[in-house]
Amino acid sequence: MSRRSEHLTLWVDRRLVLRPSPIHGVGTFALEPISAGEALISMMxxxxxxxxxxAAGKVELASALYNEELLPDGERIATPKxxxxxxxxxxxxxxxxxxxFATTTxxxxxxxIGAGEEITVDYGPEGANLGTSA
Incomplete structure (x- = not known):
């Protein structure tokens, strides 16, 4: 399989902002209360x-700008951070x-979620110790 690009769609709730995090580095925070079940972020x-x-030089990414993940079929996907x-x-x-779907988040x-609260997720057993204090 050669590289390909899927149309990138990003939606973020207008009540979210990025701020320094007491958990690790930068975090996503709620500006206003958010109710259980409400959509927060969608990227496709x-x-x-x-x-x-x-390896063939067909893909060169600035790692500071992109997040890379392994897909189930062995391919990789890069999305903007x-x-x-x-x-x-x-x-x-x-x-x-x-x-x-593997290409959808x-x-x-x-x-x-209260106003000012950091948005957090459970990374699961593989990532539970990655830069956390919670």
């Missing part, structure tokens, strides 16, 4: 490529990913 698409594409990248880990998260409020 990105640049899809293989390790062979990268945005609000979804700055969701920090918590063992008691207030948001959850509800995506069903949707986050919704797991419970009511």
């Amino acid at each position: 698409g990105g640049l899809i490529y293989t390790d062979a594409d990268r 945005s609000f979804h990248y700055y969701l920090n880990h918590s063992g008691a998260p207030n948001a959850v990913e509800t995506s069903t 949707h986050y919704v409020a797991l419970r009511d």
Whole structure:
């Protein structure tokens, strides 16, 4: 498979902002209260490529600007670092990913979120110790 680009769509609730995080680096925060079940962030698409594409020089990305993830079929997807990248880990998260497709990321409020509260997710066993204090 050669590299390809899927149309990139990003939607972020207008009540979210990026700020310094007491958990780790930068975090995503609520400006106003958000009710349980409300959509927070949605991203679909990105640049899809293989390790062979990268080795052949077909893909050059500035790692400070892009988030790369492995897809189930062994390909990789790169998306611009945005609000979804700055969701920090918590063992008691207030948001959850509800995506069903590898190239789609949707986050919704797991419970009511207060104004000023950091939006957090549970990274699972693989990421539970990555730069967290919660």
